Amino acid sequence: MDGNATSFHWPFKQFVIACSITVQLFSLWLDLRQKRALDLPNPPAEMLKYRKPDMEEFKRVQKYSQDKWWFGFCKSLVTGPIDLGLLYWDFLPYLWGVSSRLVLLWGASWALEVQTSICFCLLLGLVQMLLDLPWSYYSTFVIEQRHGFNKQTRAVFVKDFLKSVMLSLVLGPPLIAAFTILLQRAGTWLIPGAVGFFLSVQLLGLLVYPTIAGLFNKFEPLPQNELRQKIEELASSLKFPLTKLFVVDGSTRSAHSNAYFFGLSFLKNMRIVLFDTLIDQCSTEEIIAVLAHELGHWRLNHILKNLGISQLTIILQFALFESINSPTLSKSFGFVDQPALISFILFSYVIGPVDEMIGFLTNVLSRMFEFEADEFAAKLGFGEALKRGLLALDTKNKSAQNSDFLYTAYHSSHPQLSERLAAIDDTLKKKQ
Numbered sequence: 001m002d003g004n005a006t007s008f009h010w011p012f013k014q015f016v017i018a019c020s021i022t023v024q025l026f027s028l029w030l031d032l033r034q035k036r037a038l039d040l041p042n043p044p045a046e047m048l049k050y051r052k053p054d055m056e057e058f059k060r061v062q063k064y065s066q067d068k069w070w071f072g073f074c075k076s077l078v079t080g081p082i083d084l085g086l087l088y089w090d091f092l093p094y095l096w097g098v099s100s101r102l103v104l105l106w107g108a109s110w111a112l113e114v115q116t117s118i119c120f121c122l123l124l125g126l127v128q129m130l131l132d133l134p135w136s137y138y139s140t141f142v143i144e145q146r147h148g149f150n151k152q153t154r155a156v157f158v159k160d161f162l163k164s165v166m167l168s169l170v171l172g173p174p175l176i177a178a179f180t181i182l183l184q185r186a187g188t189w190l191i192p193g194a195v196g197f198f199l200s201v202q203l204l205g206l207l208v209y210p211t212i213a214g215l216f217n218k219f220e221p222l223p224q225n226e227l228r229q230k231i232e233e234l235a236s237s238l239k240f241p242l243t244k245l246f247v248v249d250g251s252t253r254s255a256h257s258n259a260y261f262f263g264l265s266f267l268k269n270m271r272i273v274l275f276d277t278l279i280d281q282c283s284t285e286e287i288i289a290v291l292a293h294e295l296g297h298w299r300l301n302h303i304l305k306n307l308g309i310s311q312l313t314i315i316l317q318f319a320l321f322e323s324i325n326s327p328t329l330s331k332s333f334g335f336v337d338q339p340a341l342i343s344f345i346l347f348s349y350v351i352g353p354v355d356e357m358i359g360f361l362t363n364v365l366s367r368m369f370e371f372e373a374d375e376f377a378a379k380l381g382f383g384e385a386l387k388r389g390l391l392a393l394d395t396k397n398k399s400a401q402n403s404d405f406l407y408t409a410y411h412s413s414h415p416q417l418s419e420r421l422a423a424i425d426d427t428l429k430k431k432q
Contacts (some may be wrong), residue, residue, distance in 0.1 A: 012332035016349045017084060020166045024080045031073055034407040038065045043401045046418040051391060058401065061204055064147045065400040068142035071143055075135050082131065090334035095127075098122055105358070108274060117180045117341040118173045125168055132134060144254065147398065152253040163215050175201065176341070183340035194318045195311055203308070206264055210271075211326055217253075219246040222274065227284045231272065240295055241268040256397055257281050259290055261298065270298075282312065286389030289382035296376030302369045309365070313358060320354070321347050366413040371423050378427040 043058050063264075086092070100112075108115045140157060145148035152160075160402035179197060184309070186193040213219065222228045222245045235242040251259065257277035263270040272294075278287060297303060323346055330338045333346050349353075377386050394398075394417050403416060415423075 012329055012350055019353050020084055022084055030407045030410055033404040037402045038069055040402045044418055050421050061398045061401055064398045067143050075099040093334040095123055099123060113339055114177050114180050118176045121176050122172060130297035149255045160216060163318055180341045183344055191315055191318045198314055209262055210222055218249045222247050230288050237294055238299055243269050245273040246273045247276050248273050251277050259294060261294060269426045282389050282392050285385045289377055291383035291388045292377035292380050292382045293373045293386060300372055300376060320351055360410055363413050367415045370414050374420055375427045376423050378424050383424050383428045387424055
């Protein structure tokens with residue numbers, strides 16, 4: 001018997017549970033290291049050259065960071081064992097059985113596995129949303145409210161939740177059905193089919209994003225003023241195909257600020273979105289510098305690089321899926337049959353350690369891209385303004401001033417502020 005055949009007799013469920021416990025313990029260790037960093041009595045020394053020490057402000061920022069830490073810590077202590085318990089006591093096979101009975105009660109007589117897969121995913125998604133709902137409520141109306149960030153009412157919170165459920169009911173079934181049929185029928189074309197499917201979903205997401213985002217926030221054109229003129233000049237100088245420029249009412253939900261762009265570059269249809277909170281918190285020059293950083297991601301092809309990496313990841317995942325998938329996989333988790341979608345979901349549990357490593361490497365790459373975008377903005381002449389903008393946003397968002405380097409390396413997609421400011425200084429020195 002060859003090695004692959006032997007591997008199919010692994011106790012997959014026990015392997016997944018053991019890996020999950022290991023990852024949770026490792027995350028707990030990193031969390032405890034981060035807690036020690038957050039409890040340090042003074043701001044980091046390397047930030048003193050950029051910002052005058054304000055101990056009252058530091059204490060407020062520290063309290064916010066500590067509250068968020070305790071929230072995340074308690075959530076992981078509760079949700080981790082729940083997830084393991086649902087897996088150990090065969091909740092997934094039970095939910096599949098419920099889905100099968102509901103589909104039969106519905107009177108379905110064709111594509112039973114596809115319809116059962118849709119029902120299963122919708123029920124599983126509903127369970128996950130309900131389990132997360134109290135945590136989301138507490139985060140919004142206790143922690144964010146306590147520190148002055150929450151701006152949304154409970155009515156808006158409920159409406160957003162119901163809108164999310166409706167979107168899942170509208171968009172979920174056709175996507176689940178298409179993916180299930182792909183798994184059933186692709187055969188030797190599974191890998192190229194999967195690449196094409198997920199690439200199509202990503203492109204479709206960009207096309208429908210304005211409609212979906214408009215359900216939750218109000219987007220209005222940025223008025224004709226100095227800020228708009230300078231943004232258009234920046235976009236024109238970089239040959240960025242800007243077609244629309246919006247202000248979004250982020251302040252109706254949170255005092256946090258942001259700016260981003262979206263669209264399809266090859267269709268010459270790119271749009272920039274500014275949060276109204278960003279306009280309130282930063283000067284025009286600082287906003288332009290922040291946008292120079294964001295457009296640097298576009299000019300340096302970070303978007304295309306991430307897209308290419310995601311496709312390579314899909315190829316790796318489906319190559320592993322083809323080698324691991326077998327009746328033993330589903331039986332190990334308590335399933336009698338081998339439904340196509342269930343096999344892939346269970347496979348995603350099995351390769352959890354691989355996903356953790358991919359996530360870590362993705363964060364490493366993301367931090368590298370952030371440095372490159374900062375350097376790009378600094379070379380355009382926005383270095384000092386970008387530093388001021390980053391400091392202003394860091395202050396307004398009450399970002400953690402002390403952070404453990406291992407925790408940051410594993411979890412964070414952005415470098416520490418002190419690292420970014422020092423790198424910008426290095427770029428400015430090289431320009432002199």
